[in-house]
Amino acid sequence: MSTKRSGLVAGLFFLTLTYFALGFVSILxxxxxxxxxxxxxxxxxxxxxxxxxxxYCPRASLIDQVGKKHDWRKNPAFITNGKLKSFMLWYFGLNLLFITGSTIQVALHRMEAMAYIRLFIAFPLFPLPQVISIEAPAFLMHLSYRFYSMMLSTTIIAVVLSRIYRPRIWCAVCPVGTLSNKYLNLTHAKE
Ligand code: SF4
Known part of the structure; x- marks a missing residue:
């Protein structure tokens, strides 16, 4: 990787921070x-x-930054045995299912919008203060908070793992990485 490209990746963590900061400007x-x-x-x-x-992954750039240290620990069993990877894939899939289903229910007026952050699907927190208040349909507010919550939850896990073990340990369980590997395996198998 060229120095210029490395620099670009290293700075991409700002996108992750900007994403969470923008939630305070408008959750949309x-x-x-x-x-x-x-x-x-x-x-x-x-x-x-x-x-x-x-x-280009901004999250990888973020955990590269926050996980910088020299006393890396051995990968724990829940990483090497693939259990956390499977769990994260299910978590990601179920989360997307809940987000889609509940957003449709809110749009059909069959369910109240959840206009607050909820961590790890289970822990309700609070609505974010908004610099710009935009009148948006309830289902859009709901969808926005659900996406924000999912991104925040997985970023917290990634950051905590990077601090305890090593920077990119999250990539071993990241659902995007896992699905990408499955796609590549399938593609190579066909070839
Ligand atoms: S595995 Fe996930 S976190 Fe890691 S670089 Fe890929 S998309 Fe980013």
């Missing part, structure tokens, strides 16, 4: 999470390699 910006969930797969399908993971 949380829907930018969709880009983080689609761009990796668009690049993967085009290049047949993990371009996002290798060059």
């Amino acid at each position: 910006t949380a829907n930018l999470a969709l880009l983080c969930m689609t761009i990796p797969f668009i690049l993967l399908a085009k290049a047949k390699k993990k371009v996002w993971c290798q060059h």
